[in-house]
Amino acid sequence: MAKTVSETLVDGLVGCGITHVYGVVGDALNSVTDAIRRTDGIDWIATRHEEVAAFAAGAAAQLTGRLGVCAGTVGPGAIHLLNGLYDAAKSHAPVLAITGQVPLPELGSNYFQEVDNDHLFRDVSVFNRTITSPGQVPQLIEQAIEAAVSRRGVAVLSLPGDVGPQQVSGKPKVRVFNEPAASVPSDKLLDQAAKLINGRDRVTILAGAGASGARDAVLGLAGSLAAPIVVTLKGKETFDWDNPYQVGQTGLIGNPAAVAALEDCELLLMIGTDFPYRDWYPEGPTVVQIDAVSEHIGRRTRVDLGLVGDAALTVEALAPRLRGNESRRHLDKAVKAFRKWHVGQERLAAPDHDREPVGELRSLVDNPDHHIRPESVALAVNELADDTAIFTADTGMSTVWLSRFVQFRQGQRLLGSFNLGSMANAMPQAIGAATAFPDRQVIAFCGDGGLTMLLGDILTAVRYRLPVKLIVFDNHRLGMVKLEQEQAGLPEFGTVLPNPDLAAVAEAMGAKGIRVTEPGELHKGLAEAFAADGPVLVDVLTNPEEVSVPGKVLPGQAWGFAIAKVKETLRPQAHD
Template sequence: MKASDLFVRALEAEGAEYVFAIPGEENLDLLESLRGSKVKLIVTRHEQAAGFMAATYGRLTGHSGVCLSTLGPGATNLVTAAAYAQLGAMPMVMVTGQKPIKSSKQGQFQIIDVVDMMQPLTKFTKTIVSGDNVPAHVREAFRLAEEERPGATHLEFPEDIAREHSTMPVLEPSYTRRPIAEEKAIRQAAEAIAAARKPLLLIGAGANRKLTAKMLREFVAKLGIPTITTQMGKGVIDESGPHFIGNTALSDGDFVHRAIDQADLIINVGHDVVEKPPFFMRPGGAEVVHINFNSAKVDPVYFPQIEVVGDIANSLWQLKERLEPQQHWSFADAHRIRDALQKHIVDGCGDDSFPMRPQCLVQQVRDVMPENGILALDNGMYKIWFARNYPAHSPNSVLLDNALATMGAGLPSAMAAKLVYPDRRVLAICGDGGFMMNSQELETAVRLKQDLVILLLRDDAYGMIKWKQAQMEFHEFGLDFGNPDFVAYAESYGAHGHRVGATAEFKPLLEHCFTEGGVHLIDVPVNYSDNDRILNREIRELARKL
């Protein structure tokens, strides 16, 4: 068959449901092959959005999302999405077109070395130079994208190769099982945990997998060890449970950091160096048990004494079977810190001043969203507020990016989440800065007839950088901008636009948008003037007293 048909057959064998794409001239054979396929083509308005959607699909399902672009400028537009997937451990396969490689007659028009460009951003990048190579290269791209640690892979598919014919068969995915930790390592870790007086469980990005989350919940339920999560570990355990202390939304100085300081042993599950470190090791400090798919990357502030390397869920199961709650464990300090943090979180939630205070907004969003509702956060000041103040009840119910931490991903991520979970409420939360980087995808959401709500938090500035600017005692400069009429802007795409004029209007309006269905954008002015006081000076002062 034609190589482009063989490529699509290989995608089908991998279980690909969607190809998110902006096709170009060099993709036309592949486009024609997709036309008769059960793989659905979703055309976006920017390649970056196609990549964000593919990465989020991979994040939610564990199976590689697929995105497609043309050569040159289309491929370069995938670079940010490649880094987003690679740093965020989201399985994604990128496919880019290319001019004919065997008989090119167009010189260097639009041609750059895409494979070389993708090398530092991916786990695997390759030009397909023969139709006979299609099955093996597609299989390898998917295998590596999904293998721990997941990430991005890339295939360049030149148009003359797409037209070749091949008799090679499609390669079906192989059955694999991840290696499990050695029994001696399990025993050593169990003995250290049992001997500790104030053990603390820290859940990182690498633990945010379905099977891992189930076993972590059983581990915590049996042993009652106080638990903290990083931003990308959020929701792995139910944050309304009695053993959850809080989320490391801030780099340091928060209540949760006091719990870390008081622990004499930290069980660090799914540690990922892409996240800001939630704690720093020091000689003579707390002992650290590293539980992960891979061994620890040692640096001056992270040098765990015990490493349990293998499938995380299996390691936790083995530890759970060996361990029992210990009489000498002391969790009173951790529980006191938890109670103080919860009191601080709800402080000010009843404030009806306008523009809205972020802590009030977060609470009202939580009131409207069901337990299985999904938030897809772009990057901005509000991300800290939601990471810290919004209780998550299940894995990947709060999609935030604390790896690349790019702006512009919120709306495309929400759209992908709605494709994966059409029956769940999905809320995109974007600042006005990040939203305008991919706002054109409103048309895509409307075309897909999605039921989706976009919460646009407007402060007419790059608010997080303004907060940092103030913290560092610089003059306020260079971070303000103007905005369009967002209600009219949404309506111009065929979506519904709304503007909040008082705090009391917000919660009923949000519920109305979900109930009515369709694509809704809500413009909400937000007051970030208390950021420095609450998230810096006040927290540090209160935490010091614990």
């Protein structure tokens, strides 16, 4: 029996193991969604916003390592996909976006809703084509999938509304042959790296998500070199647990021990990381970088030697060439400083902190209304979460509290918009995680600004009974923007959010809502949420004046913060 273009596309997705397509239905894609309706093994997840669909597809791709698929129809529907697709692209997630297009005879006529998809998606995609004839199928579909998988990026297929229902001649079948190959640097380069490393007493490792398959090899290397491991945020799920060399993160969300481990080293060994913040790299040490992507070598900091290859294979090949290091002074100093900092952070997060003498004095300045401290929320979630929980985090202060107070255990996973830095990513990514892994606990650290930006898709979680737990840090603020303004010496402006009772909103939408307003209610509220079936929103009223101190405070930042506080005190209160 002859197949249509849309049926061939859907059959190809099923053959590649795709079980969900996220999107909003629309006229140009009606033949595609109808083919999904009639095909076993694949389901349409109807989101309320296409941006949510793209974020969800990217999340599923990152968690499974397989292709994620989203869809948006002509014009506005396709445009709405862009933010989530940029996040997937910058996260190296293989995603296929199926977009509608106007009928072929109307292309280029400024038809109703027409946009130039080939131009629109050019920057975000590794493959971008419009299917204009059944004769291009199944080859274009195969090329799109292979490009997304092999190049770990976004592929876009645009489908005019009159092309999808057309029949393809013969018995078309989508076949994908591309299997990414792992590589290892040459012996010559490995010998050069060993020559640079051997004899160095102070080596620090900066490890990222690209080292996720090399955990044992990296830990073995750290032990041999007596090297502290500074972990990027995306590397937390790999290196947080059972790691005696761990010294946490650097950057704005980091800690002094990690900063010192970098600044004090003679040699920095970067493994599987494209950590983007140039100001936080040390100046002076020799740098060796291992990365599977050649374009990543040296684009963040000066590199003395680059090794292009799979992290695990490269470290395993390098290790026998290294003499090791008998001195543990550099490692012990860094680990001791990290543990001391960590104990202090947990003291701040204790529920009764503000009732102790020091905490009570501090609260007079930064928490006069005795709101719940966000550190306490993150620490309580850390204690109550399942061992296999999947965490997502909104960009901003939600990510700060997760990075500092959630210590990942083996089997737990982490997602966020850590490269694009988008708002509103946590709930959509939780939807993608929950559809990909319906039997696992999914916990979203949501900022109130991020959650309310795409609030309507709580209805998606309700519709599909997804067991997502949305923990809202409700400080009635765009918290990170407030902090940025104050560090620059500017008074807070434009950041205040007059929120409703978000738990009540969730209840009205069909989810379970829990509102927590007192520190003593926190554990009970979270435990109730985690024990409940289906989606739950926990609206926690947190302190809007909480300050996250970075690992290294520059004099200008401290002075700017002081000036901003004076300006905020002197100005009229009705400012926002």
